[in-house]
Amino acid sequence: MSRPKFGVRRRLVSIAAVLATAGGALLAAPSTAAAALPPHPIDDPVIYWNDVLLQLIRREGGSPVRMARSAAMLNAAMYDAESSYRLTWKGGVTSEAYLSVKKYAGWSEGPDEEERVLGRTAYNVLLKLYGPRQTQFLDAKFRERFGTEPTDGDLLDYTIVGPMVDQIMKARENDGSTNSEAYSSDGVPGAWRHTSYPDMADPDCDEDSDAVEPNWGLVKPFALASGSQFRPPTPGTYGTYEKLLESEEYKRQVEAVRKLGADRPTAATPEITRTTEQEAAAWFWANDLNGTYKPPGQLLQATRHVSEARGLDTYENARLFALVSLALADSGIAVRDVKYQTNIDLWRPVSAIRESGIDRNWKPLLKNVDGVNVSPCFPAWASGHATFGAAWAQVMERYFTTDRIAFDMTTDDKQSPVKTRHFTSFSEAATENANSRVWLGVHFPWDATDGLTLGTKIGDYVFDNRLKDLT
Known part of the structure; x- marks a missing residue:
C-alpha cells in the first residue's frame, strides 16, 4: 500500500x-x-x-x-x-x-x-x-x-x-549531492592514493576510485556562497606536489605524525611520543566507523548536553540546533573542497611515511573493529574533524555569548577507553578534537590547524548571516 x-x-x-x-x-x-x-x-x-x-x-x-x-x-x-x-x-x-x-x-x-x-x-x-x-x-x-x-x-x-x-x-533539489563521479588520483608522490596495504587490508579502500565523496566540495552550501569561500591558502602555497615534498615544513609535518600517531614502535620508529591521555582522547573523538553517530552526531549530542544543562526552551533549541547543523553541513562541503578541489590532494601519513622509505612498517593508531589499521578513504588536507569541531564551537560561543561553558561530552566509539570527557570551553573541545587526528596517525598537524581556521570562519559566517536575532 x-x-x-x-x-x-x-x-x-x-x-x-x-x-x-x-x-x-x-x-x-x-x-x-x-x-x-x-x-x-x-x-x-x-x-x-x-x-x-x-x-x-x-x-x-x-x-x-x-x-x-x-x-x-x-x-x-x-x-x-x-x-x-x-x-x-x-x-x-x-x-x-x-x-x-x-x-x-x-x-x-x-x-x-x-x-x-x-x-x-x-x-x-x-x-x-x-x-x-x-x-x-x-x-x-x-x-x-x-x-x-x-x-x-x-x-x-x-x-x-x-x-x-x-x-x-x-x-535542496539538484544541490550536487547525487554526483557519483568516481575519483582519479593525480598519481604522483604526495598525491592521495588508497591506503590498503597487504598488512593493512581495507576492503572499503583498496582502489583510488573508492575515495569517498570526491565531488562534495561542489555541493550547494546551506549558508556559504560556495564551498571555496573560506578555502585556506596552505595547499595552494606550494603549487605542486614536488615543491610541497621538498619543503622543510612538510618534512617537519611528517616527522611529527610519525612519532605521535604510530600504532606501535618499529625498528625505524622506535619511540612514540604520544601520551596515554592523548591516546585516550584520540579514540574518544574517532567515531569513524559505521555504527557510530559519526563526527557530526557527536557534536549534535554535545549540543544536547549543553542545551539541557542550561534549560533552553523549544524555540531556543530549534534555533540553536539549526545554526549548529547549518554550520556542520557547510563545513562538510568546505572541507571536501580543500581535499579535492585544490592543486594538492594530499596523501595520508601512512603513504608519506611508507612510500618515501622512512618506515615501511609504520601503521597509524586508527583501526577498524577487526583490529586492522586503516586510514580514512579520502585526502588528508584539511581535517574534517577539525573543521566540524571548530564550526560547532564557534556557533556555540556566539549563541551563548561566551566560550567558557563547562560541559561533558560522550562518544560512540567502541574502542574508546572512556565514554565521557569533561571540557571547560567549546574551543578546548574543538582543539582536542583537531589534535586527536594527529594522535590517531591519520592527519598531519597542518591538517588540524587549517581545519580549525576554516571551521571558525564558517561558524562565524553562519551565525552572522542566518537565523539572525531580530530583537
Whole structure:
C-alpha cells in the first residue's frame, strides 16, 4: 500500500474541504493526534527528533558529510515550522526564518500543537531522506512519541507541515549531492592514493576510485556562497606536489605524525611520543566507523548536553540546533573542497611515511573493529574533524555569548577507553578534537590547524548571516 502524502489519510481531504475558508485556507482542527502524549524521557521535541537522527546515522553508516546534510535539512525545517507555530499562536518570532515562515489558519491552538507541528515535520523530512529503508524504524519512533500512527490524520499536515517539508526538499533539489563521479588520483608522490596495504587490508579502500565523496566540495552550501569561500591558502602555497615534498615544513609535518600517531614502535620508529591521555582522547573523538553517530552526531549530542544543562526552551533549541547543523553541513562541503578541489590532494601519513622509505612498517593508531589499521578513504588536507569541531564551537560561543561553558561530552566509539570527557570551553573541545587526528596517525598537524581556521570562519559566517536575532 502506498503511503499517503505527509502521512495524512485520504479521508481528511473531504474534511479539509468542509473546513476550508472562503479564501481556500484550511482551518486547524482537532485530530487523532490530539490525545495526551505518552510519557517519554526526552521532553523537548527538537532534542527527541535529533536523537532519532543519531539513531538513523548509526543504522545507515556512510559519509559524515551526508549525515551533516541530513541534520541541516531536518533542523532547518523544524526551525521554520516552530517559527510558524510561534508566529501563529505566540505573538511572533525573535529571529529570522531560514527559508520562510507562515501564519497558518486555525480557530485556536489545538492540543499539543507545537509538538505535532515539529514532530510531523521532522518525521516527514526524515522519511524523505531515509525511506524506504528506514520506514519501519521511523514509524516506530513516531508511535513512541505520539502513541498514534503516522498515517492517522492531522489537518496540520495541510496547513503547515506540508509547506515546511516541501520548501526544504525543494531548496535542496539538484544541490550536487547525487554526483557519483568516481575519483582519479593525480598519481604522483604526495598525491592521495588508497591506503590498503597487504598488512593493512581495507576492503572499503583498496582502489583510488573508492575515495569517498570526491565531488562534495561542489555541493550547494546551506549558508556559504560556495564551498571555496573560506578555502585556506596552505595547499595552494606550494603549487605542486614536488615543491610541497621538498619543503622543510612538510618534512617537519611528517616527522611529527610519525612519532605521535604510530600504532606501535618499529625498528625505524622506535619511540612514540604520544601520551596515554592523548591516546585516550584520540579514540574518544574517532567515531569513524559505521555504527557510530559519526563526527557530526557527536557534536549534535554535545549540543544536547549543553542545551539541557542550561534549560533552553523549544524555540531556543530549534534555533540553536539549526545554526549548529547549518554550520556542520557547510563545513562538510568546505572541507571536501580543500581535499579535492585544490592543486594538492594530499596523501595520508601512512603513504608519506611508507612510500618515501622512512618506515615501511609504520601503521597509524586508527583501526577498524577487526583490529586492522586503516586510514580514512579520502585526502588528508584539511581535517574534517577539525573543521566540524571548530564550526560547532564557534556557533556555540556566539549563541551563548561566551566560550567558557563547562560541559561533558560522550562518544560512540567502541574502542574508546572512556565514554565521557569533561571540557571547560567549546574551543578546548574543538582543539582536542583537531589534535586527536594527529594522535590517531591519520592527519598531519597542518591538517588540524587549517581545519580549525576554516571551521571558525564558517561558524562565524553562519551565525552572522542566518537565523539572525531580530530583537
